[in-house]
Amino acid sequence: MQFETRCVHVGVDKDSAYLSATTPIYPSSTFRWDDLNSNRGFDYTRSGNPTRKALEENLAALEGGIDCRATCTGMSAIAATMHMFQPGDHVIAGHDIYGGTYRLFDAVFRKMGIDFSFVRMGDPENVRRAMTPATKCVWIETPSNPLLNIVDIKAICDVARAGGAISIADNTFLSPYLQRPFEQGCDIVVHSTTKYLNGHSDVVGGCVITRHKEHAERISYLVNALGLACSPFDAWLVLRGVKTLGPRMEAHQRGAMAVANFLNSHANVEHVYYPGLADHPQHELAKRQQRGFGAMLSFDLKGGRPAVEKVLAKLKMFQLAESLGGVESLIEYPDTMSHASMNEAARREAGITAKTLRVSVGIEHPDDLIADLAQALAD
Numbered sequence: 027m028q029f030e031t032r033c034v035h036v037g038v039d040k041d042s043a044y045l046s047a048t049t050p051i052y053p054s055s056t057f058r059w060d061d062l063n064s065n066r067g068f069d070y071t072r073s074g075n076p077t078r079k080a081l082e083e084n085l086a087a088l089e090g091g092i093d094c095r096a097t098c099t100g101m102s103a104i105a106a107t108m109h110m111f112q113p114g115d116h117v118i119a120g121h122d123i124y125g126g127t128y129r130l131f132d133a134v135f136r137k138m139g140i141d142f143s144f145v146r147m148g149d150p151e152n153v154r155r156a157m158t159p160a161t162k163c164v165w166i167e168t169p170s171n172p173l174l175n176i177v178d179i180k181a182i183c184d185v186a187r188a189g190g191a192i193s194i195a196d197n198t199f200l201s202p203y204l205q206r207p208f209e210q211g212c213d214i215v216v217h218s219t220t221k222y223l224n225g226h227s228d229v230v231g232g233c234v235i236t237r238h239k240e241h242a243e244r245i246s247y248l249v250n251a252l253g254l255a256c257s258p259f260d261a262w263l264v265l266r267g268v269k270t271l272g273p274r275m276e277a278h279q280r281g282a283m284a285v286a287n288f289l290n291s292h293a294n295v296e297h298v299y300y301p302g303l304a305d306h307p308q309h310e311l312a313k314r315q316q317r318g319f320g321a322m323l324s325f326d327l328k329g330g331r332p333a334v335e336k337v338l339a340k341l342k343m344f345q346l347a348e349s350l351g352g353v354e355s356l357i358e359y360p361d362t363m364s365h366a367s368m369n370e371a372a373r374r375e376a377g378i379t380a381k382t383l384r385v386s387v388g389i390e391h392p393d394d395l396i397a398d399l400a401q402a403l404a405d
């Protein structure tokens with residue numbers, strides 16, 4: 027089956043009683059046993075649920091993994107993977123990863139005895155240098171948030187494997203339609219399904235997808251033991267969203283390319299960060315390892331924070347809001363919004379300035395998006 031067909035069909039067929047065309051929602055917390063020795067595959071919804079199972083089978087097929095666990099948030103998916111490690115273990119991550127992931131690593135798991143190094147992953151040599159005998163995991167996020175730096179997934183996975191560590195990729199920003207880290211040698215993929223996979227800004231969720239049996243068993247155990255699984259209702263919403271992932275991503279990208287080109291030629295814009303632009307420093311790498319450039323972009327405004335406030339006040343279609351990956355276009359200010367969980371020094375180190383705005387381009391017609399930006403940016 028081709029990707030778009032998998033989106034629509036894999037895992038969906040769960041109703042043998044009435045043959046419903048879509049997956050039913052099974053909100054039941056518990057399931058009857060036929061007798062002491064057998065049940066129908068589910069006993070308690072924290073451990074497993076038919077609606078959630080449909081989503082898990084679907085997402086595993088989209089990334090090309092063998093198993094998936096759908097969790098209640100993206101952060102709980104990431105937390106589940108970190109519980110694979112023990113005090114004394116060392117994890118290497120990029121210096122510009124998602125702010126919430128940075129906070130979870132730096133403020134929560136560090137206290138539990140896991141050691142973290144944050145390096146500039148644009149150069150795989152920096153990862154090689156940071157590897158120690160205790161390094162158990164290299165954490166990859168590409169494109170990065172909010173400045174759209176690209177990490178060479180295959181090169182980093184090779185470094186990790188050579189040093190005896192596993193690699194985990196947060197594939198939220200592109201979705202499996204545009205990037206499949208397993209094909210580059212990655213061991214585990216996580217998503218915030220809140221973003222493109224659900225795609226409609228109406229659910230918070232996550233998932234961990236594995237491709238090795240021992241990881242699948244460990245993650246399944248941890249998600250059940252920690253109680254991180256998502257509700258059947260949320261699973262159903264994400265499953266519904268995923269069916270249109272392919273066409274949505276195409277529409278998102280069409281808008282993003284148009285918006286990036288418009289901003290790039292605007293006199294009041296200092297810099298545009300979008301891997302689809304030929305002058306992006308890793309444009310060639312993005313072309314090689316991604317199937318498209320995605321729909322996240324950032325830009326620096328001339329005039330700093332006062333200019334930022336003026337533009338945000340004038341925008342009508344772009345909603346001033348965090349998050350990304352929904353059908354509606356959003357704009358946000360990383361310095362005080364999405365990246366507020368990093369301290370100022372860490373933000374500046376990551377290249378986030380007081381004049382940086384981040385855009386999640388929705389699926390509206392590009393002409394309408396550009397018209398809105400044009401009136402807001404006009405002097």
Ligand SMILES: *Cc1c(COP(=O)(O)O)cnc(C)c1O
Nearest residue numbers: 099100101124196198218220231
């Ligand atoms: C949103 C996001 C997360 C966290 O997901 P939640 O669903 O908000 O918990 C993690 N990584 C990336 C790249 C994200 O964009």
